[in-house]
Amino acid sequence: MKFTDSPVIDVSVLDARLSLHQDNGSMHVGTSVWPCCLVLLKFAERWHPLKYSDGETPNPYAQLLDFSNKRGVELGTGCGGAAMGLYLLGLREVILTDIAPVMPALKHNLKRNKQALNKTLKTAQFYWGNEEQMKLLKPPFDFVIAADVVYLEETVAPLIESMEGLVADDGVVLLGYQLRSPEAHKLFWEMCVEVFEVEKIPHEHLHPEYAYEETDVYVFRKKKKNS
Numbered sequence: 001m002k003f004t005d006s007p008v009i010d011v012s013v014l015d016a017r018l019s020l021h022q023d024n025g026s027m028h029v030g031t032s033v034w035p036c037c038l039v040l041l042k043f044a045e046r047w048h049p050l051k052y053s054d055g056e057t058p059n060p061y062a063q064l065l066d067f068s069n070k071r072g073v074e075l076g077t078g079c080g081g082a083a084m085g086l087y088l089l090g091l092r093e094v095i096l097t098d099i100a101p102v103m104p105a106l107k108h109n110l111k112r113n114k115q116a117l118n119k120t121l122k123t124a125q126f127y128w129g130n131e132e133q134m135k136l137l138k139p140p141f142d143f144v145i146a147a148d149v150v151y152l153e154e155t156v157a158p159l160i161e162s163m164e165g166l167v168a169d170d171g172v173v174l175l176g177y178q179l180r181s182p183e184a185h186k187l188f189w190e191m192c193v194e195v196f197e198v199e200k201i202p203h204e205h206l207h208p209e210y211a212y213e214e215t216d217v218y219v220f221r222k223k224k225k226n227s
């Protein structure tokens, strides 16, 4: 399911607005904007320290979502919505990665949003599990971002390896998730809990206008060695 068939999807981030152009007719899933990236981004925006304003109740995500001076990388970024949005929420640097055929759509979207971003963000080809490409990204990262990337059983192991190899020991993986394939789903969660402590964001904490029953946000932290 795509988010909408409209060729352009606009999403506000604090005072800015991203405009994402998608091509649903292409043979590459990365040229479409998928709901997970918007659900993840709008969750982060909802609880962002600059946005959160309930003076009586402390913000449970204030520390998690303090992006200032932090580096991030997005895996399977597609049209780039999640990474661009988290950059607007304060990341100092973010690298948007995907496979070669998706790069033209990604670069087109970065150009389209250059004014809102006030910068052209870095991109890199990264096929999950490719160690040479991983080194070039210069890990470790404070944030590894991923949205709707679990749908092929054969890519699950390299995806988790890449998350583990890129995230700092005290960093986090922010994942927008939707069940796409029962086989990939089963393997992904079996392998994940070997490597990461997994926190699922309660559904009621998602942004009310960007919450779908089938879509979740997870936070992964590396398991401490010997634990």
Ligand SMILES: C[S@@+](CC[C@H](N)C(=O)[O-])C[C@H]1O[C@@H](n2cnc3c(N)ncnc32)[C@H](O)[C@@H]1O
Binding pocket: 028, 029, 030, 031, 032, 033, 034, 035, 036, 037, 038, 075, 076, 077, 078, 079, 080, 081, 097, 098, 099, 102, 126, 127, 128, 146, 147, 148, 149, 155
């Ligand atoms: C369903 S799309 C999601 C795109 C984007 N994150 C979003 O939420 O709109 C999955 C993305 O993962 C990328 N991808 C799939 N397999 C990959 C692999 N083995 N290495 C790198 N990227 C991959 C695809 O090219 C695509 O951009």
